[in-house]
Amino acid sequence: MAGFGSKIRDFFKKSSLSSSFYEDLEDRLIEADLGPKLAVELSELLSKAKAKDIETFKNVLSDKISPLIIGDQLTLSREKPNVLMFLGVNGVGKTTSIAKVAHYFHQQGHRNIVAAAGDTFRAAASEQLSIHGERLGFRVIKSHTGADSAAVVHDALTSAIAHKDDLLLIDTAGRMHNRSELLHELRKMDKIIRQRVSDSDYKRILVIDVNTGQNCLRQAEVFHEAVQLSGIIATKYDGTAKGGVLVALARELRIPIYFLGTGEAPSDLHVFDAKQFTQELVTLDF
Ligand SMILES: Nc1nc2c(ncn2[C@@H]2O[C@H](COP(=O)(O)OP(=O)(O)O)[C@@H](O)[C@H]2O)c(=O)[nH]1
Ligand SMILES: [Mg+2]
CATH class of the missing domain: 1.20.120.140 (SRP54, nucleotide-binding domain)
Structure with a gap:
């Protein structure tokens, strides 16, 4: 800011x-x-x-x-499981945001949470998710490196339905260097989820690093086109964050912002408040 x-x-x-x-x-x-x-x-x-x-x-x-920017509180329906798929390019904070969102809903009393290690591209990715799961108390469904991510999603859904979990959080790979392959993979996962979960219980969440400026816009367009985004988590707001890009994003795509990430810890997640955000943007530092 x-x-x-x-x-x-x-x-x-x-x-x-x-x-x-x-x-x-x-x-x-x-x-x-x-x-x-x-x-x-x-x-x-x-x-x-x-x-x-x-x-x-x-x-x-x-x-x-004010009229451009939309905040929306991320809430769960009564159905089990609710499914949240996390999307975004490498390094924006998808896996970290999954831990934060798990913590957020855990604190609201949702004790049965499971995560799918859909980033099968790097071994470290599912390891990172498992560590969060152990610390925060959620199960992690994973496969070997290079496995079909759609198969992991399928298995995780089956497990979540059998366990009557409140929430299934899906981690995905974010490599952009082979865009068509990535988008194909995401669409495949999306299709598998839609076959078994109704639209009101399933959200696609784009994670963006606010410090990457206007690149966020292009990323959002690509992911929106692939799977129709439900909302956004804007991370790394704790650095030299420039809120301006969120205004541009809201204006271009009309997608609500759910949370701001302000650090690496599970509790560093704040429900987005559009009014407060606008106020801060126009007053801070003047
Ligand atoms: N300062 C700060 N760092 C973050 C935030 N969210 C994620 N990170 C860090 O960014 C790096 C990449 O995060 P990760 O979740 O692995 O990104 P992914 O590749 O999208 O899954 C890690 O070092 C995280 O600790 C945030 O809100 N603030
Ligand atoms: Mg990750």
Whole structure:
């Protein structure tokens, strides 16, 4: 967040209202990760509002952003199991987010949780999930490295149904270098789940690292196209996070944000509050 606030603050401090003022402001908004489209729109709005001070800027920004951004609380239906599939490119925090979400629902009284090690690409991936499972008290269904991830999902579903588990969390691989293969794999898992779980009990959650800026947008488009995303977890908000990308994302895809991840521990997960987020985005650091 510091990135966004301080950039804009410095800009207003240094700049006087010359002819290039709004063009320069547009550049600052792009740098703050709001994305080119939104940056153009905002600077046009600001120009119309004759925003030459921070106060006008904050008001225009807040009025524009509030209707765009959607927070939604992730809740479970009464059916057993509810299924959550975690998607996203390598290293964004999928496996860590599974541990966090397991912890979150465990704290809400859901004691029967199982996870599927659907990232069969790397041996370390299922090992990492197993360690979380042991610490947090959920079962992990896994197979050997290189196994068919759809088969792991199938087995995990069978197990979750037999055990009457509240929740099945599915980890997936995130390699993007062979996109068509990855997407094919995801669609296959999606199909297997849909055959046995109704739409209201099944969610596809995209995990994004907010520090990767506009790349998040492209990633979201690709995954949305493959399996129709239900919601987003934005991780690594504890670093030099720039919230701007979440606004761009909300605007482009209209997908709700469930949680913000703010660290590596299972408790570092916060229900996304759209109002608070907008407030922080326009006030922090000014
Ligand atoms: N600071 C911080 N680190 C995180 C967060 N979420 C995940 N990580 C770290 O990011 C790295 C990659 O996470 P991992 O869950 O393995 O990513 P995956 O490849 O998507 O499964 C690990 O070192 C995690 O501890 C977060 O919200 N904040
Ligand atoms: Mg992983």
